[in-house]
Amino acid sequence: MISVEDWALIRRLVADGVPQRQVAKDLGVGRSTVARALASDRPPKYERAAVVTAFAPFEPLVRQLLAATPDMPATVIAERVGWTGSISWFREHVRRLRPEHVPVDPSDRLTWLPGDAAQCDLWFPPKKIPLEDGSDMLLPVMVITATHSRFMVGRMIPTRHTQDLLLGMWELLQMLGRVPRRLIWDNESGIGRGKRHAEGVGAFTGALATTLVRLKPYDPESKGIVERRNGFFETSFMPGRTFASPADFNSQFTDWLQVANARVVRTIKARPVDRFDADRAAMLPLPPVAPALGWVNRVRLGRDYYVRVDSTDYSVDPAVIGRFVDVTADLTRVEVRHAGRLVAAHDRVWARGMTITDPAHVAAAKVLREQFQRPRPVVDPDDGLVRDLADYDRAFGLTGAGLPDGLTDGEEVA
Numbered sequence: 225m226i227s228v229e230d231w232a233l234i235r236r237l238v239a240d241g242v243p244q245r246q247v248a249k250d251l252g253v254g255r256s257t258v259a260r261a262l263a264s265d266r267p268p269k270y271e272r273a274a275v276v277t278a279f280a281p282f283e284p285l286v287r288q289l290l291a292a293t294p295d296m297p298a299t300v301i302a303e304r305v306g307w308t309g310s311i312s313w314f315r316e317h318v319r320r321l322r323p324e325h326v327p328v329d330p331s332d333r334l335t336w337l338p339g340d341a342a343q344c345d346l347w348f349p350p351k352k353i354p355l356e357d358g359s360d361m362l363l364p365v366m367v368i369t370a371t372h373s374r375f376m377v378g379r380m381i382p383t384r385h386t387q388d389l390l391l392g393m394w395e396l397l398q399m400l401g402r403v404p405r406r407l408i409w410d411n412e413s414g415i416g417r418g419k420r421h422a423e424g425v426g427a428f429t430g431a432l433a434t435t436l437v438r439l440k441p442y443d444p445e446s447k448g449i450v451e452r453r454n455g456f457f458e459t460s461f462m463p464g465r466t467f468a469s470p471a472d473f474n475s476q477f478t479d480w481l482q483v484a485n486a487r488v489v490r491t492i493k494a495r496p497v498d499r500f501d502a503d504r505a506a507m508l509p510l511p512p513v514a515p516a517l518g519w520v521n522r523v524r525l526g527r528d529y530y531v532r533v534d535s536t537d538y539s540v541d542p543a544v545i546g547r548f549v550d551v552t553a554d555l556t557r558v559e560v561r562h563a564g565r566l567v568a569a570h571d572r573v574w575a576r577g578m579t580i581t582d583p584a585h586v587a588a589a590k591v592l593r594e595q596f597q598r599p600r601p602v603v604d605p606d607d608g609l610v611r612d613l614a615d616y617d618r619a620f621g622l623t624g625a626g627l628p629d630g631l632t633d634g635e636e637v638a
Contacts, residue, residue, distance in 0.1 A: 225268050226257060234261040278309055279317045286318060290325040331445040336371035339506025341437075342404035343369050343450035344393065346384065346412065347457060353380070353467050355575040363470060363574070365477070366392035367457075369450040370404065373499035374489045376453055376481055380470050381555060382574040383534060386414045386422045387519045391555050394517055397432070402507035407436045410447055424517075431515035433508055460484070470574055519553040529589060530579070533558050533572070539581045541567040542589040 226234075230251060237247045238258070248255045261268075285305040289296055298318040299311065307314050347367050352360035366389065367378040377399045381392040389412070397403055407429070409415045416422045416438055421429075429436045439446050461480050467473040485496045492499070519533050529542040533553045540549060544562045551560050553572055560568035570580050 225270060226253060226261065228267045231261050231264070231268050234258055238262060279314070282307060283317070283321070286321060287325070290318075290322055294322060294325045294327065329442075334446070337506070338372045338503045339402075339405060339508075341371045341406040341408055342400075343371060343408045343447050345410070345447065345450040345454065347378070347454040349462055349473075350458060351462060351465075351467070353470055353473055355469075356573045357575040357578055359575060361574075361576075363473075365457075365473075366396060367450055367453060368393070368396045368400070368407075369453055370400070370496075370500065370503050371408075371449055373496045373503035374449065374492060375400075375485055375496040375500040375503065378457075378477055378481060380473050380477070382470070382572075384412070384414050385534070386424055387517070387553075388555065389414045390424060390428050390515075390517050393428075394515065395555070397510065400504065400507070401510070402504045403432045403434050403510060404507050405434060407434055408439065408447055409436060410439050410443075411441060428515050428517065431511050431513075433511070456484075517554070519551070519558075521551045522548055523551065525549050529585060531560055531568075535576045536573055536578045536580060538568060538570045539585040541585055542592055543567075 230253070234247055234251065234253075237250075238244060242250075244255060244258045244262075248258045251258075282305045286301055289301050289304060298315040301307075301318060302311060302314050345367050346364040348362055348364055351362075353363050354360055363380050363382065364384055365378050365380045367376065369376050377396045379392055379395055381388045393407070411417060414422055415425055415436070421436065421438075425436060461477065461484075465476060467476065485500075488495055521531075521533075523531060525531070525540055525545050525547060527545060529540050529545055530537040531540055531549065531551045532538075533551060538558050538560070540560050544567050547562055549560050549562045549567060551558070553559070556572055558568075558570045558572050559566060568582065568585070570582070573580060
């Protein structure tokens with residue numbers, strides 16, 4: 225078999241007018257080889273003749289099993305068909321046949337109308353953020369992208385718990401100034417799994433009069449806009465940046481988003497900031513009353529006068545030990561109330577397992593402890609407390625009647 229270079233040279237020489245006999249003589253090949261090269265419109269390619277392998281008798285059975293169950297493991301197929309040869313070689317043949325039996329899942333080109341939807345996601349920046357206790361941690365960033373205008377807002381949040389996710393969504397929607405008619409999420413555990421939303425998600429979307437759509441697994445196309453933005457953040461925002469705290473990250477990220485929203489997006493051939501007014505005009509208005517969000521708990525305050533939010537303990541005025549207190553927290557603040565009265569207020573910390581103490585609470589606990597340990601005064605029963613014996617006579621009904629002759633009330637019998 226001649227090489228691809230010789231095949232091309234033969235065709236060029238003959239096209240230039242060189243006789244086939246002369247081409248065969250100059251290249252040292254037979255005239256039949258020259259004729260075949262001219263008759264073939266494709267470069268020569270070596271192909272091994274098909275031979276019957278040991279897998280051939282099993283192939284119809286393997287195809288039958290794959291047609292019924294495309295994801296059946298190769299080891300199970302080998303057991304079902306009675307294969308006793310090399311399992312690695314069997315796997316290669318199953319890997320070759322499996323794509324022919326996998327069901328087709330086409331993806332449509334989606335059209336996003338103004339105000340219709342916003343895609344939500346959590347982005348984890350590849351850099352740890354310093355926290356209050358000196359530790360560093362990878363923290364999630366909630367990102368919302370309006371699908372029509374591609375306008376982006378984002379904020380770092382402390383955890384992936386439902387309470388913090390809803391607080392983050394509410395803050396980002398306030399940045400947008402309006403509510404998209406649909407909020408599209410994937411199967412984030414803090415938003416919901418299976419057919420049910422997480423606790424509090426339904427009440428949140430009901431207060432906003434919007435719809436939260438959770439995508440089915442393996443459906444990346446329906447949320448590809450915000451997914452691509454996550455990669456954009458890592459290549460355009462993160463390089464060369466350092467962060468002193470979560471607040472510093474949020475400040476830098478917010479400033480950078482203003483620049484990013486003013487850049488032309490290739491797919492829409494426009495700047496998000498230019499299309500956002502039309503997008504926002506078609507959205508729903510924010511509710512007149514903010515929805516009830518955040519960490520909420522009602523506990524009886526113990527002797528150590530601390531309450532826990534997430535994984536951190538916060539001190540409370542010890543004067544309400546043993547009474548029920550209401551604990552509320554958002555992304556920045558923790559407050560404790562008893563009967564509506566504020567008994568503790570702290571800045572929320574994002575570090576794990578810390579103990580936050582107000583010095584005033586420690587001083588109040590010291591005073592209460594000293595009062596408890598101080599001995600109580602003992603009253604002397606003989607100190608001016610003398611009871612008239614006639615009181616006992618009247619108590620037992622012995623006054624007047626039934627006394628011995630010659631005795632009056634208060635006299636003793638000899």
